[in-house]
Amino acid sequence: MNLMLLLNVAWVALRVNLMRSILTMLGIIIGVAAVIIMLALGSGARYEVDQQIKSLGGNVFVIFASGRFSGGARQASGASQGLTEMDALAIENQLPQVSIAAPVLQASGQIVFGNINWAPSIIGVDNKIYQAQSWQVVNGRTFSDTELASAGRVAVIGQTVQRELFGAGDPLGQTIRVNKVPVTVIGVLNSKGQNTQGNDQDDIIFMPIDTVRKRISGITLSSPKAVRSIIVQVIDERDMALVEQELDALLRQRLRSTGPNAPFRIRNLAEMVETRAQTMQIFNGLLAAVASVSLLVGGIGIMNIMLVSVTERTREIGLRMAVGAKPADILRQFLIEAVLLCGLGGIFGLSLAVIVTSVLERFAGYTAIIQPEVVLMSIGFSALIGVFFGYYPASKAAKLQPIDALRYE
Amino acid sequence: MTSNETAGVVLQTRQIEKHYQMGEQTVKALKGVTLQINKTDFTAVMGPSGSGKSTFMNMLGCLDSPSSGQILVQGEDVTHLSAARLAEVRNQYIGFVFQQFNLLPRTTALDNVMLPLLYTKNSKAAAIARSKACLELVGLGERLDHHPSQLSGGQQQRVAIARALVNRPAVILADEPTGALDTETGLEIMALFQQLHQQGTTIVLVTHEPDIAAFANRQLVFRDGQLLSDKRTVPANASDALRYFRQTKLAEALA
Numbered sequence: 001m002n003l004m005l006l007l008n009v010a011w012v013a014l015r016v017n018l019m020r021s022i023l024t025m026l027g028i029i030i031g032v033a034a035v036i037i038m039l040a041l042g043s044g045a046r047y048e049v050d051q052q053i054k055s056l057g058g059n060v061f062v063i064f065a066s067g068r069f070s071g072g073a074r075q076a077s078g079a080s081q082g083l084t085e086m087d088a089l090a091i092e093n094q095l096p097q098v099s100i101a102a103p104v105l106q107a108s109g110q111i112v113f114g115n116i117n118w119a120p121s122i123i124g125v126d127n128k129i130y131q132a133q134s135w136q137v138v139n140g141r142t143f144s145d146t147e148l149a150s151a152g153r154v155a156v157i158g159q160t161v162q163r164e165l166f167g168a169g170d171p172l173g174q175t176i177r178v179n180k181v182p183v184t185v186i187g188v189l190n191s192k193g194q195n196t197q198g199n200d201q202d203d204i205i206f207m208p209i210d211t212v213r214k215r216i217s218g219i220t221l222s223s224p225k226a227v228r229s230i231i232v233q234v235i236d237e238r239d240m241a242l243v244e245q246e247l248d249a250l251l252r253q254r255l256r257s258t259g260p261n262a263p264f265r266i267r268n269l270a271e272m273v274e275t276r277a278q279t280m281q282i283f284n285g286l287l288a289a290v291a292s293v294s295l296l297v298g299g300i301g302i303m304n305i306m307l308v309s310v311t312e313r314t315r316e317i318g319l320r321m322a323v324g325a326k327p328a329d330i331l332r333q334f335l336i337e338a339v340l341l342c343g344l345g346g347i348f349g350l351s352l353a354v355i356v357t358s359v360l361e362r363f364a365g366y367t368a369i370i371q372p373e374v375v376l377m378s379i380g381f382s383a384l385i386g387v388f389f390g391y392y393p394a395s396k397a398a399k400l401q402p403i404d405a406l407r408y409e
Numbered sequence: 410m411t412s413n414e415t416a417g418v419v420l421q422t423r424q425i426e427k428h429y430q431m432g433e434q435t436v437k438a439l440k441g442v443t444l445q446i447n448k449t450d451f452t453a454v455m456g457p458s459g460s461g462k463s464t465f466m467n468m469l470g471c472l473d474s475p476s477s478g479q480i481l482v483q484g485e486d487v488t489h490l491s492a493a494r495l496a497e498v499r500n501q502y503i504g505f506v507f508q509q510f511n512l513l514p515r516t517t518a519l520d521n522v523m524l525p526l527l528y529t530k531n532s533k534a535a536a537i538a539r540s541k542a543c544l545e546l547v548g549l550g551e552r553l554d555h556h557p558s559q560l561s562g563g564q565q566q567r568v569a570i571a572r573a574l575v576n577r578p579a580v581i582l583a584d585e586p587t588g589a590l591d592t593e594t595g596l597e598i599m600a601l602f603q604q605l606h607q608q609g610t611t612i613v614l615v616t617h618e619p620d621i622a623a624f625a626n627r628q629l630v631f632r633d634g635q636l637l638s639d640k641r642t643v644p645a646n647a648s649d650a651l652r653y654f655r656q657t658k659l660a661e662a663l664a
Contacts, residue, residue, distance in 0.1 A: 005527060016515055319511045322472060323572070324500025324528035326493040403472040406511070 003336075010337040013309070024305040025345040027298025028385065032349025032378050033356065034291035039374050040357045042284035044367035049277040052195055058270040059240065060132065061232040061247065066265050083264060084225040085209070087254055091232055095246050097239040102128035103227040105209050107217035109179035113165040120161050120203045122178060124212025124227075132231040140172045140187030143208050151210035156187035158204035181215050183207065240268065298345070299385040306338050306393035317397050318405025331398035338390020339383050346382030350375060417448035418484070419579045419611050420469055425478030427464050427634075438464040440634040441478065446580065451606040451644065452613045453622035456631030463584070465631065466615050470503050470582045471495045483579055500528050504573030506583035510565040512557040512572075518544060519553040522571045529576070543571035547601060563594035570601060580611040587621055596654055599624045600647040624650075 014021040065083040083103075091101040105124035110117055127142050129135060137156060147154050155178065162171050171185045192201040207216065209227065234243050247266055257263055310317070317330055325333075357368035427439040439461045446452060446469070456462040467473035468480055471487055474495075479488050482502050487495065499505075504525075512521045519540055526536035544550055547567040557565050566586060573581050583602070587595030603624060606612055614625060622628050623645045630637040 012515070315511065316513060319513070320524070320528075321496060322470070322499060322505050323525040324496050324576075326496040326528070328493065329496075329528060401473075403467050406472070406507075 006332060006336045007340065009333060010340045013313075013337055014341060017309075020305065021341060024301055025341055025348065027301040028295065028342050028345030028382050029298075029349040029352060031291065031295030031298040032346050032382055033352040034294055035288055036350060036353035036370060036374060036378055037356055037360075037368070038284060038288040038291050040353065040368040040370045041360070041366060042281060042288065043369040043371055043374075044361075045280055045284065046277065047369055048367050049273055049280075052273055053270045059234040059237045060269060061234070061240075061244065062267045062269055063230045063232065063247065063251065064265045064267065065226075065228055066263055082223060082226050083228075083230060083251075083255075084223050085227055086225060087251060088227065088230045090254060091230065091247065091250065094250060095243060097234055097236065097243050097246075098232055099235045100128050100131050100233045102126065102132035102231040102233075103209055104129065104229045104231060105212050105217070105227045107179075107212045109216060111161075111165070111179075111205065112177040113174065116165055118161060118164050120158065120205050122205050122207065122212065122216060124209035124216075125206050126209055129206065129231070132233050135192075136190040137187040138190045140185070142187060148208045148210065151214050152208055153181060153183045153211065153215070154186045154207065155183045156189060156206040157185055158189050158202040159191045160200050160202040161205055162188050178205070178207070179216050183211075244268070295382070295385065299342070299389040302338055302341060302386065303389035303393060305341075306334060306390055307396070309337070310334060310393045310397040313397075314400065314405050314408040317400055318402050318408065321400070321402035322406060327398040330400075331394045334394035334397050335387060335390050338394065339386035342382045342386030342390075343379065346379040349382070350378060418445050419448055419450075419482075420444075420446040420613075421479075421481040421484075422465075422468065422475075423479040423481075425465075425468055425475040425480060427461075427468070427473070428476045437634055439468070439475070442634075442636050444629070444636065444639070446611065446613060448609075448611055450611055450613075450627050451602070451625045452627045452629060453625035454613060454615045454629045454631065455617060455619070455622050456637070457617070460631040461634040462615055462629075462631040464634075466582060466584060466613070469580075469613060470505060471499050496528070500525055500576060502579040504576065504578040504581040506566070506569050506573050506581060506586045508585040508588040510557070510562075510569045510589070512565055512568055514557055517554050517556060518549060518560070518568045518571075521557070521568055522575050524572060525576045540571070540575055543574045544568070546574065547571045561594075562590050563597055566590065566594075566598055567601065570598075570605075574605070574610070580613060581605070583612065583614040585615055585617070587616070587618075593651070593654060593658075595621065596647055596651040600651055603644070603647045 063083065085103045088101040088103040092098055103126065107122045107124065108119075109122050110119055111122075112118075123129075126148055130137070130142065140156070142156065143152065143154060146152065155176070157165075157171060165171065165176065166174065171188060174185050175182050176185060177183070189202070189204070189206070195201055213224075213226070232243070232247065234240055244266055248262070251264055252258065252262060255263055317325075320330065320333075321327075354370065357366075357370060360366040361368055422442055422444045424441045424443055425439055426437065426441055429436045429438060442461075442465060454462045454466065464473070468475055471480070471482065471490075474480075474488065479486055481487065482498055485498075487498050490498065505511075513524070519537070522540040522543055523536050526539065531539070541550070541553065544553060547570050549564060549567050549571065552560065552564065555564075557568070560568065566589075570581075570586075573583075586602075587598055590598060599621060602612055602614065612625075614621075616622050623642070624647045626641060626644045628638070628640045628642060630639075
C-alpha cells in the first residue's frame with residue numbers, strides 16, 4: 001500500500017469515530033499548546049530583556065554616589081567628598097577604554113503649565129547623556145554650551161510630559177514652571193516606552209546639570225560640582241571587567257577612600273537586568289517542563305485509544321490479513337493512524353497556542369514570540385509521540401494470527 | 410512447471426495433522442488428511458461440528474499451519490513459510506468467502522472489492538477497473554457506491570464473492586456462504602457459484618446442509634478429524650432449483 005492510500009485509510013478510520021478522535025486529540029492539543037505558549041512567553045520575555053539591555057547598552061556602567069546626599073548633611077572637613085563632575089571628566093580622560101562619562105543629578109519637584117501639575121523625573125544632565133543612554137531629540141534642539149555653562153532656564157522633555165502638559169499643541173518655546181522656576185522648553189525626546197518593571201521611561205525632563213543644582217534642587221550639596229551618578233560608556237563590551245576595576249581604583253584614589261565601604265557603587269545595569277532575566281528563564285523552563293508532562297499524558301491517551309481501536313477492529317485485521325495484508329502492512333496502518341492523530345493534534349495545538357498568545361498580547365500586555373523552530377519542533381515531536389505510543393498497539397495488531405483475528409467475537 | 414500443475418492439482422495436503430493443547434489434554438483436530446483439490450473440482454466439505462472440517466479449511470486457506478504434514482498450493486510447499494510470505498500466497502492464490510460476509514463497514518462495495526488489490530502492486534486505475542468488472546460479474550454493477558448497510562444479505566455476499574474473485578485466485582474457499590441467508594437467496598448464491606465454476610473457477614465450500622452440497626460435483630465428509638468419504642457426483646442444477654423454489658412459493662401464495 002502506498003502512503004496516500006494508508007493516510008486515506010487512517011483518515012477514514014479516524015472520521016468514523018469522530019468524537020473519540022477529537023477527545024483523544026485533545027490531550028495532544030492541550031499539551032502542544034501549553035508547551036508552545038510557555039516557550040513563546042519565554043521568548044517574548046527574553047526579547048523584552050534584550051530590548052531593555054539594548055536601550056541601556058550592554059557596555060554601560062552607572063556609578064552611584066552612596067550616602068552623601070541623605071538629609072543633605074555636610075560631611076566633616078577632610079572627609080571624602082561625593083562624586084563630582086570632575087570625577088566624570090577624569091574617568092573620560094584617564095581611562096582609554098571609556099568613550100564617554102555623563103554626569104547626572106536628579107531632583108524632585110513639580111512642574112506646572114497653565115493649570116496642569118505634573119511630577120516627572122527631573123534630571124540634570126549635559127549633552128553627553130544622549131550618547132550614554134541612547135536618547136535622541138526628535139523635535140527642537142539640545143542644550144547650547146552657553147546654557148550649560150550659565151545654568152540656563154531651558155528643558156528637553158520626554159514624550160509623556162509633552163502629552164500631559166501640551167496635548168497635541170507644540171511645546172517648543174513654551175514656558176513651564178519647574179519648582180516655580182520658569183523654564184523654556186527647547187526640545188522633545190524620542191519615546192522609549194516602558195521598561196521591564198513597567199516604569200514609564202518617557203516621563204522625564206532634562207535640564208542643564210547646573211540649572212538643577214543651583215535653581216531646582218532644594219538641597220545643599222557637598223560640593224559645588226556634586227552629581228548623584230555618572231553614566232560611563234565603555235568602547236568595547238569585552239573590556240567591562242577591566243574597566244570596572246579601573247573605575248574602582250580611580251574613584252577610590254580621587255575620593256581618598258580605602259575602607260571596605262567605598263562611598264560609591266558601580267553597577268553594570270545590563271548585568272542586573274540579565275540576572276533578573278535568568279531567574280525568569282529558569283521559571284519559564286520549569287513551566288514548559290510541566291507543560292510537556294501534559295504532552296506525555298496526551299501520548300498515553302493515544303496509546304489507550306489505539307489499543308481500544310485494535311481490539312474493536314480485530315475482525316477487520318483478520319480479514320485484511322486473509323486477503324493478503326502482511327504483518328508489516330497492519331503495523332504501518334495503525335502506526336500511521338496514531339501519527340495522524342498526533343500530528344493533527346499538534347497542528348490544532350499550534351493554532352490554539354497562536355490564539356491564546358495573541359489574546360495574552362492584546363489584553364494582558366505580554367510579549368509572546370512563537371519561534372519557527374518551536375513550531376516545527378512541536379509538530380514533529382507530537383508526530384514522534386504518535387510513533388512512540390502507537391507502536392505498541394500497532395505491533396499488537398500485526399502479531400495477531402489471521403485465524404484468531406477472523407474468529408474474534 | 411511441476412507435475413502437479415500439469416495434472417491440474419490446485420491444492421494438496423499430505424498427512425496433515427493439527428493438535429491443540431487444552432490444559433493437560435492434547436486435542437487432535439486433524440488426524441492425517443491426504444487430499445488433492447483439482448482445477449475442475451467444485452468441492453463440498455461436510456461433517457458435524459468438531460469433525461475437523463473448519464480446521465482443514467483453514468489449512469487449505471493458509472490461515473493456519475499444520476502440526477505435521479505438508480500443504481502445497483499450486484505445487485509450492487507452503488507449510489513452513491513466514492507470516493509475510495503466507496500473506497502473499499493467500500493474496501495471490503486464494504479467495505475467501507465467509508458466512509458473515511466480513512465486509513468493511515462504512516466502506517463502499519467498490520472499495521471492499523478492491524481491498525485485496527491494495528496489497529499488490531497494481532495501479533489504482535487497473536484495480537478500480539478490475540473491481541468494477543468483478544462486481545458486474547456478480548450482478549452488482551449498479552451498486553458500486555453502496556455501503557454494506559445499504560445492501561441485502563444476498564447482495565453483501567455477492568460483494569464478498571466479487572472480492573474473492575478480484576485477484577484471479579486459483580481457488581475460492583467459501584465457509585458456509587449460505588449459512589446466514591434465507592433459502593431463496595442461498596439458492597441464488599449457489600447458482601452464482603455454479604456459474605463461476607462453469608467459467609473455470611475452482612471452489613471449495615464448507616456446508617452442513619446436504620441440499621447445498623448437492624450442487625457441488627465432489628463431496629468430502631469429515632468425522633473425528635479424518636476424511637470419512639470422498640465421492641464424485643453429478644451436481645444438481647442450482648438455477649433449476651431456484652426456479653422450482655420460486656414457482657412453489659408463488660403457488661403457495663396463490664393457493
